[in-house]
Amino acid sequence: MSSTTWIRNASWVVGWDAARDRHVYMRDADVVFRDGVLVHVGRGYAGSADVIVEGKDRLILPGFVNIHSHPTSEPLLRGLTEETKSRKLGMSTLYEYTVLVGRSNYTTTLAESQAARDNPQIYQDDDARMAAGQIAMWEMLKSGVTTFVDYSPNRAGWIDEALATGMRVCLAPSFRSGYWYTRNGHEVLYAFDEAAGRRAFDEALALLDQVARHPSDRLFGMVAPGQIDTCTADLLQDARDASRERGLPMTLHAAQSVVEFREMVRRHGKTPIEWLESLGLLAPNFIIGHAIFIDEHSWIAWPEKRDLGRNADSGSHVAHCPHNFVRGGVVLQDFGRYRAAGINIGLGTDTYPHNFVDEMRWAAILGKVAARDAHATKVEDVFHAGTVGGARALQRDDIGRLAPGCKADVVVVDCNHPMMQPLRDPLRSFIFSALERPITDVYVGGRQVVRGGEVLTIDVTRAGAILTAGQQRALERVPDKDWAGRTADEAFPLALETV
Ligand SMILES: [Zn+2]
Known part of the structure; x- marks a missing residue:
């Protein structure tokens, strides 16, 4: 049965000006959707509606598009990795610390990982992972995310779980040929176990084909090998071919650490971006997470400056996740320059929290810091990245904007919230002051998933306790996994001394 919702006379609407390819403020406008699709955005709706929502003192935004996240693992690291970084490994957490709590070896298929459950080297705590995912997705919905990429090892029941959130989900089942470790910090x-990587790749493709056949229009897929340094050239090229045959986007972690940059030079005599180019991966369907350590990054001291051009000329996109990196003192250099070079940037929550408005704020501020120029990256730029930029990276022209014919993915912000006052420039107040706090309602495909600030599709009341217990189980294993045999408290000291 057809149903029309009319957000009537909204004080502020961020609409889409297609001719100028940018978001614009609209005043006292109507936002109308029917059967999951926007049918009117602007003044003067003259039709009827089944549901009328008063838009006075409301700011209406397009739902946010989160193009890079690991919801079933990252929340487990809360309280551990914010400030614990490897000083001898380029201020990364990946090689020495994440592996202590996360799964150190995920080259496996579902069946293999089930069988390996009791192996202390392979962290496989399904209860904790499920709770982590629930909390992460709840955080995303609270901060206005309506579409997200779940870049994770394959897991049982993933499709049903994604559907239950009510969100638009891009399943990105990860696979790789090997894993990293350190014996000395x-x-x-x-x-490497290439055969295991192949089995996981085959399983990922089977899942992606299942997603493509699924009748729900809220599911789509992406080909997602793990990291540039853990995948063989053959596997990456076969993944590339599979993505193009299926018309799917593809992503890969690359240029994400100093260690990885040096490793690519050691193996191939090329920068990470240069090696991707030589493999034929750089293309308009390719998203680089995170393209920070390109040749001209100040921590690298490489004599050439060609990576930005390689990225831009190929039409590849960047998944920019500033909050994760800045906790290690690492910044993209810089958002404004990448954009000026012609690179499309989308945003992601690579770490906890999965607060997308906060991620936009980091992107704006760090864009200014890295450029030493307050005008280098502005709210319009990061809002574009968090909406249309992400949508383009995912090959979608029907999300990330409020325009007739697009999906009815809509966020309602209460302009009466004290942190939005005085209300002169609602987007700046939202991103620099209020963050997610004034978000009251979120619709995905016209269906309400957040009402009055409450997430309707996810019950997080139990998730926190399950996650805490799961993190405790993981921490007990730390001495067995750490190269130096440290306890969890030694490896991850608390912020303050306990007396
Ligand atoms: Zn990531």
């Missing part, structure tokens, strides 16, 4: 080594 200053050298990263790799263990």
